[in-house]
Amino acid sequence: MNWIISLFLGQGAMLLLVMASVRGNRVLCRDSLTDLQRNILKCCAAVGLTASLVLQATTSDFIILNTLEWMLLAGPEIMIATLLCSWREQRSRS
Template identity: 85%
Template sequence: MNWIMSLLLGQGAMLVLVTASVRGNRVLCRNSLTDFQRNILKSCAAAGLTASLFLQATSSDFIILNIIEWILLAAPEIMVATLLCSWREQRSRP
């Protein structure tokens, strides 16, 4: 059960991280975020990713394997977040 929560928390954190990026701010927020707000979002995303790693590491007795699995799960999370941002950007173009 912890790994499912870890996956969802990681995906949410990646989406927040994409929103806090320059491109994400332009595409998803229409350049409405200030640098201060973007830094707060980045900090929240880092906290979410740390919590995700903690949940994944404690999901069973094999901590090292769980951490490796978390790292491998981060790649699809990054891809999904980036694809959502690209899809939104393509949809907003005339």
């Protein structure tokens, strides 16, 4: 059960990171975030990723394997967040 929560925390943190980027701010927030708000989003994303890592690492006794699994799950999370941003950008252009 913890790995599902870890997955959702990681995905949410990746979406926050996308929103805090220059492109994500333009596409998802219509360029309405200030630099301070973007930095706050980045800090929240870092907390979410840390919580995701802690949950994933403590699911069983194999901490190293769980940490490697978390790192491997980060790749698809980044891809999903980037694809959502690209999809939203394409939709707003048409």
